[in-house]
Amino acid sequence: MAESETTAPVLDAEGVSKRFGAVQALRDASLRLGKGEIVALMGANGAGKSTLVKILTGALRRDTGHVRIRGTEARLNSPAAARRSGLVPVYQEPSLIPDLDVADNLRLGRTPVDAFRHWVAEMGISDLRLDDVIGDLPLATLRILDLARALAAEPDVLMLDEMTAALPTDLVEKVLRVVRQQADGGRSIIYISHRFAEIAAICDRATVLRDGATVGNLKIEPGIEERVVELMLGGKVAPVASETRSRAAASGDSAIIPRLRLRGLKAGTRLADVSFELNRGEVLGVVALEGQGQDELFDVLAGNRRPAAGSLEVDGRPVAFGHPADAIAAGLTLVPGDRAHALLMSRSVRENIALPLLARLRDWGAIRVRDEAARVTSAIERLQIDTRAQGEVRRLSGGNQQKVTIARWIAKGVNTLLLFDPTRGIDVRTKRQIYGLVRELAGQGAAVLFYTSELSEVPQACDRVVVIFNGRVVDVIPAAEADEATLMRAAYGLSRAGTEPA
Amino acid sequence: MTALNVGPTPLARIGRFMADNPLVPLILLLVGLVALLQILQPGVVNSRWLANTIKVAIPLAMLAACQTLTMLTGGIDLSAGTVATISAFATATLTPLVGAPAAILIALSVALVIGLVNGFGVAICRVHPLIMTLGTALIASGCLLVYQRYVIATGTKIPDFLVWLGTGRTLGLPNGLFLFLPFATLVIWMQRRTGFGRLLYALGSNEAAARLSGVRSWQVLLSLYALSGAIAGLTGLLYLGVVKTPSLSLALPLDLPSVAAAVVGGTSIFGGRGGFGGTIIGALILTVLGTMLTLMQIPEGGRRILFGLIILAVTALYIRLTEQGR
CATH class of the missing domain: 3.40.50.300 (P-loop containing nucleotide triphosphate hydrolases)
Incomplete structure (x- = not known):
């Protein structure tokens, strides 16, 4: 050069x-x-x-x-x-x-x-x-x-x-x-x-x-x-081969009341003012450079942190979460970016997956062993978790650990899934399984918010993507147009030719 | 980090086996100690010795239940001995005044209240359990001194039922088992098969993860320390029947051995690992060790030194073995 x-x-x-x-x-x-x-x-x-x-x-x-x-x-x-x-x-x-x-x-x-x-x-x-x-x-x-x-x-x-x-x-x-x-x-x-x-x-x-x-x-x-x-x-400007997917009316038919509506959400020093809607049956991607407020956004949605300003509506009803338990009760469940924050490393796969089933005071009594086993087994099968080392989660590979954190919410019943960079540091095969699962969950009516640091994932897993820069939503892009170049420009706060930010 | 482990060393394999079956090495150690005792003093191991060992080990194991359960969450209950003492002292002094059932009820209520105070401090004020329980133990023992001044004239009486439970025998076995067997069954069932029990392990393994799964940890901790207080109170009642003389320092000598029994029994003080099954064996191991050192007629000072050294050695070895292959 x-x-x-x-x-x-x-x-x-x-x-x-x-x-x-x-x-x-x-x-x-x-x-x-x-x-x-x-x-x-x-x-x-x-x-x-x-x-x-x-x-x-x-x-x-x-x-x-x-x-x-x-x-x-x-x-x-x-x-x-x-x-x-x-x-x-x-x-x-x-x-x-x-x-x-x-x-x-x-x-x-x-x-x-x-x-x-x-x-x-x-x-x-x-x-x-x-x-x-x-x-x-x-x-x-x-x-x-x-x-x-x-x-x-x-x-x-x-x-x-x-x-x-x-x-x-x-x-x-x-x-x-x-x-x-x-x-x-x-x-x-x-x-x-x-x-x-x-x-x-x-x-x-x-x-x-x-x-x-x-x-x-x-x-x-x-x-x-x-x-x-x-x-x-680099040479990656060529359009991504878009897989044929049937998600005809992801945002069309449920446009009346969104599953999740954010208005002017603000938290900490980074999340300044974020508004968007997430519908049932939709996978909404979130793309941002590091430290643009996405961590705070997911923390607020999961009830792990209180917003400084703004409002949050679930199915049209305003909510305020004081504890993750409140968010879970409203159906918002988080798979955090760092697996070490989500897993009981020294406990078994089964205990890790069953944890949310026992969290509420009314579930403290005798465990319904058969029900638990059935839920855990079906979650393990659905995610194809390798259970050869299920005695302790720490003995699993990174990809399998990530699957366990997702399986937990599958066993509990998914309503709104918040995935924070779920494919970071895991192998390609597992990544593809996760995209497949996310699409499948959306197909069954779940709403999924999917933050990813790998731009190439967006067209494979998402329907739309919101781009956050400097704590604000700067663009909303349909997945079909969300090639890496477009996303990268948007993530750097450069406006897209032709379209106005939402 | 792959699930397939290619050619682990034999030592690692032993460690893995022990980590998966933590009771096996403990039972082996216990059997070994009994065998050693029999070699040192032929004929000492008989049914009478057995009954006596169990009798002594029961209150220790019960008090160690407080330590085990709190240690599963990464905590500890250093007030257990004091609570047991207060419960015993209150029962003995109140029985002549209000009768045995009411006295026992009051004693257990006091124990529960101290447990709730511990729980409040640990769960809501987030005071470290070590400091919190040590603090309440000091305050409670001070209150006991004041209380003692008022009741000095009333005299004491130990309910017959407790004496029967503490010292009586049925078919050559101590009656304490009538209390202990249901108690132990209940604790082990609770820790393995109830939501509450699972949450103890969850909090001890990763409190942040438990929180993200919707666990409100204050609820668990408050209940836990209240339960621990109640167990300590119950232990005090039994111990009163065993010792038969109430004093202001009745169960205090059990405080540290109760921690040792839990640790020797494989419960991690950092939380998330262990269980009451190991603690029972740990209490038996400590009791047999105590007998052995007494029989060898080592003077008190030497006995203490040896006791301490053996506990440290056993724990270090056990941790080393079970941490292998990680």
């Missing part, structure tokens, strides 16, 4: 590779950063972005390749070594110690207090006291403090990971201005973000990763969004 125009790069990573067991996370990643340059690092889920960042900041060691800082080979054996080389990161999660006050945190990091204060004031936080305890401060303030701390260290290379994600708009502007000033003053910045608007506003170039390799190095100019998305997708 295009060569960087700077002659003597401050940071020059070349041919970096990293393997985790059987997974080649990075094959051939490179990143060049000139003096006074801001480079956006971009890539879809699993492209290797975070692995590269971890290698540059000393959290991981590379297998092969070079990282040179100002022309000399850099030793990046630990985060401290990376800092000494002049590379300071600001991560997405606040890195200050919550139980200590601001001054103690600065002392721990040997941060010069005056410089720190200067930057905090520069970014418009005037009421900060050095004896404020970190844990009492709002998330947005903490991100600013992290950035100010990094600036006070006067790094050669600043690495900003989704810096603006938790910030209100006015702070975003101030941060962007400060970052740009830093670059104009000669510092170099690696800017990781999903937001094209910000990248267009402050970055000089964009480096794009795909499948562990750097596939592009572009100058920022009008229309760059399309080029970047194309690069992230």
Whole structure:
């Protein structure tokens, strides 16, 4: 791809590779950063972005390749070594110690207090006291403090990971201005973000990763969004072979009262304002980049968290869930993204599947052994769970564990199924079984909400898909049109030609 | 993580077998200890010894039921010994005043109330069970001291029925079994075949997962600690019949052995694994060990040291074996 125009790069990573067991996370990643340059690092889920960042900041060691800082080979054996080389990161999660006050945190990091204060004031936080305890401060303030701390260290290379994600708009502007000033003053910045608007506003170039390799190095100019998305997708723009499926009137005949109606749902710092409807007999896909509020959305729907604002209707009746038990009583059942949150690892397959059958106070008495056995057996058969190691769920393979978490709700009786990335980390055969099952359940009248981080799954399992960006629904796309390119553009908040967001 | 395990080592296979059948090694250990006792002191193992061992082991096993059930959820009930003592003391002092049935009823109510307080603290205030039950034990034993001042003049009487239960024999076996066999059957049935029992394991294995499945854990924990208090109260009644002299520290010496019996019996203090069947054998093992150390005429200090060491060794070995192959 295009060569960087700077002659003597401050940071020059070349041919970096990293393997985790059987997974080649990075094959051939490179990143060049000139003096006074801001480079956006971009890539879809699993492209290797975070692995590269971890290698540059000393959290991981590379297998092969070079990282040179100002022309000399850099030793990046630990985060401290990376800092000494002049590379300071600001991560997405606040890195200050919550139980200590601001001054103690600065002392721990040997941060010069005056410089720190200067930057905090520069970014418009005037009421900060050095004896404020970190844990009492709002998330947005903490991100600013992290950035100010990094600036006070006067790094050669600043690495900003989704810096603006938790910030209100006015702070975003101030941060962007400060970052740009830093670059104009000669510092170099690696800017990781999903937001094209910000990248267009402050970055000089964009480096794009795909499948562990750097596939592009572009100058920022009008229309760059399309080029970047194309690069992230690679050759995958061809339309997906759509399987013939009979779901004639999925949303048509039940349009009177939706199974689930969300209005202006807001929760935490990420879920801002989400509204959509889910009908019986429908599989509604949810697509979003990481951290756009989808975790909070599913938590709210499963009764695991209370919304800060907005309303939720089930079959036309308003509901408020104080506990997952309330959601389950209303028929909303969750298969969480992390199987470790769903399973009793040291208990048997049977006990895991039967758990929701015994949860209510009135089910505490004698177990109806025959009824339980019948339900569990039929759920196991329906999902084809391999029961050779059913004594303890931890001995099952990942795919079979995932099936157990779904089988639990099959045994209980599915009404509305909330699936959060149910196919992550499982084999292709099991994935196909899960798509088949989801279609079958919808065919029997269930409503399914299906979040997935793999865009190619959407046409195979869903009827429609809502795309969430920045805590809001930015698009609703029929599955037939939801090829990867369309979804990727929508997920990055780029509008679709011709259609208006719902 | 595949279900097919290619060529496990023999040790791993033994571990897997023991993990699936946790009672087998415990029973083997118990038989071994009895055999060792017979070798050390030929003739000591007879029907009289057997009856005596069972008699001593029953109150320990019952108190250990409190530990087993709470430990299944990852908790513990350190107030069990105190509750048993209070129940026994109240029964003995109230019987001359109000008669045996009323005295027993009051004693069990007090035990239940202490259990409910524990449950309130653990389930609703989310205090760690160790601290909560230790705290209530301290408060309750303080109240017992105050109470004792008021009843010092009334004298004590132990209901005949409890003496019969605690020390009597039928067909050479202790009458305590009339209480213990139904009790143990009920506890084991509850833990295996009721929704409540399953939820104890579920909470101990993964409370977040239980929550997502619709379990309201406070309901389970509140009921559990109330039940534990009631069991401790019942144990106090039986123990009163065994010891026949009420005191302010009656069942306190059983506190830590009750924890040890549950742990030796294979119940994990981290929750989710174990059961009352193992605890019964654990209580028998501890009782036989105690007899053995007494018979070897080791002085008290040495006896305690050995007792502690053996418990640690047995537990470590057992955990090591059953954790193999994970």
